[in-house]
Amino acid sequence: MKYYVADAFAEKVFEGNPAGVCVMTEWPSDDLMQKIAIENNLSETAFTVKEGECYKLRWFTPGGEIDLCGHATLATAFILANFYELETPAFRFVTLQSGELTVTKKGDLFELDFPSRMPEPIELTDAMIEALGKKPTEAYISRDLMFVYEDENDVINANVDFAKIKELPDGLGVIITAPSHSGRDFVCRCFFPKLNVAEDPVTGSAHCTLIPYWAKRLGKDEVISKQVSPRGGMLYCRDAGERAYMSGKGVLYAEAEIHVE
Numbered sequence: 323m324k325y326y327v328a329d330a331f332a333e334k335v336f337e338g339n340p341a342g343v344c345v346m347t348e349w350p351s352d353d354l355m356q357k358i359a360i361e362n363n364l365s366e367t368a369f370t371v372k373e374g375e376c377y378k379l380r381w382f383t384p385g386g387e388i389d390l391c392g393h394a395t396l397a398t399a400f401i402l403a404n405f406y407e408l409e410t411p412a413f414r415f416v417t418l419q420s421g422e423l424t425v426t427k428k429g430d431l432f433e434l435d436f437p438s439r440m441p442e443p444i445e446l447t448d449a450m451i452e453a454l455g456k457k458p459t460e461a462y463i464s465r466d467l468m469f470v471y472e473d474e475n476d477v478i479n480a481n482v483d484f485a486k487i488k489e490l491p492d493g494l495g496v497i498i499t500a501p502s503h504s505g506r507d508f509v510c511r512c513f514f515p516k517l518n519v520a521e522d523p524v525t526g527s528a529h530c531t532l533i534p535y536w537a538k539r540l541g542k543d544e545v546i547s548k549q550v551s552p553r554g555g556m557l558y559c560r561d562a563g564e565r566a567y568m569s570g571k572g573v574l575y576a577e578a579e580i581h582v583e
Contacts, residue, residue: 331555331570341397342367392526399425400572453486467493524555537561
């Protein structure tokens with residue numbers, strides 16, 4: 323099985339979020355894909371098979387299959403564009419839980435067309451504050467819990483309790499965010515201990531929630547995000563109502579073969 327690792331939303335290797343990409347001619351079993359994801363030990367491994375004019379796409383974390391993953395989708399498009407279909411301007415991906423997704427090449431950027439998920443405000447609980455380590459000003463939920471601070475240093479220097487995050491009853495993951503300056507509109511960090519991923523370096527799916535929130539709050543359709551994980555990553559974002567667009571670069575880290583029986 324052909325296997326690649328690409329850093330997504332990265333300017334150079336060792337930045338952004340590394341994703342495994344398996345390009346196949348037919349589907350292996352779900353059990354085998356899960357074992358491969360565990361063996362790779364990356365936040366996500368993408369599996370893709372071309373069917374007709376589009377690609378079927380699935381994403382697995384070490385803790386299970388996930389409904390949507392931005393960085394692994396960008397990484398898959400990057401690999402296809404550089405190894406399989408060099409002249410293709412856009413890639414259509416059909417997914418089980420998130421419908422059809424499109425990735426369009428724009429120079430050296432790859433723009434993802436994803437569903438928008440405007441978060442709903444919720445009550446802030448003591449358990450949430452204890453898990454975060456510092457009280458935020460606002461709390462929201464979509465697929466993930468999202469907490470807003472007013473000082474970006476509270477996000478950059480956050481010391482969350484992963485065990486307590488895992489015990490929170492709501493939300494698949496936890497997003498923390500704050501307004502920013504210096505050529506970017508907001509910063510964020512994302513944590514997914516329920517999926518055996520402590521901190522995700524750069525999270526495209528979380529921006530399905532972040533983009534509509536910040537676009538509405540700042541009163542503009544185009545916003546720039548900096549995910550301030552230790553690896554870090556930049557996302558160039560656009561709010562389009564029911565759709566959220568995010569762009570970034572890809573960098574090849576590894577090309578290999580997986581040997582499985």
